[in-house]
Amino acid sequence: MITLAALLLAAANPVCAAPAPLAEPWTSWRQSGQAKAGILAQGAPALILGKPLTADLTPAAHVQFPVVLGKGAKEGHGGLFSLSLKQAARVGIALSGPAWVDVVTGNAVVASVAHGHGPDCSGIRKIVWFDLPAGRHIVQVAGAKDRSIHIMAADATANQPL
Template identity: 35%
Template sequence: MYARLIVALTLLGSAPALFGSAPAWAAEPSGCDKFKWPIDKERAALTAQDRLKIASGADLAIPATAILDLKTPAEAKLPTSPERKPKDGTFAGFARFQKAPKAGTYTVSLSSAAWVDVVQDGEILKPMEFSGATDCAGIRKTMKYDLAAGPFVIQVSGVTENTISLAVLPSE
């Protein structure tokens, strides 16, 4: 019994050396070259000097690049409850789009980490593709959505700052 305990403790003590000190799935990709597709156009839009500065709830048209003013989740009054509950101390907001110019794939990109809900016809749409990386100035995540030619809303929540840059562009 005592020998088994010593063997078990020895194996537990050597586990970090054998498997590394942190799980591999914990590390997020780092650097602009780690996105799954080229992000030059989206990154340029998110860092452009002529981005609109808009209040939460404002109307935008595609192509859109804006700095969205955010509020506490209670003050933001998101039109649809977000799929993920925002953490305390974070910010939220939304932008309305009267319509996508035509049905198709559109890219939604953000400057910093946030939960995104794209809502069309009362339904939260799932992204067709998602990519993100840390340590890439100006862009943190980008997603591709299949939109119908109709009105939709983009909601962001869980943002640590009170503004976020948003770009909505036709996908190539």
């Protein structure tokens, strides 16, 4: 007899026969560059909108995060990335695994405007959206269980009809 708990668990962790097709702005998610996440904001590798990276992380205790992290985020692994925008945009940061993600502009954390999961079987575990002004930002990833993570920044309006 199948229990309700078993059905809920199966729905939360689908068995994937094939990768799910991805819609814009995530169509390039399965491509990948390589990087080592920064431990300092200065010199942190750049995230380029629409270009995913598989990034090696560092034990979070060794990363000099520009803003104090929330409870539990100093555990596990983390790293820093830069993100430069020519104009203001709603930007989604997608991660392949469980971790905290914050965007820092100047000396302040930017509040997220939405968050959720990627499509089932896509490899995107979470997407956090931020309304960002033009300029340079730091993306901090913290509390990751794994030593590497797939990360991508995307503009919400990428390839959308005018």
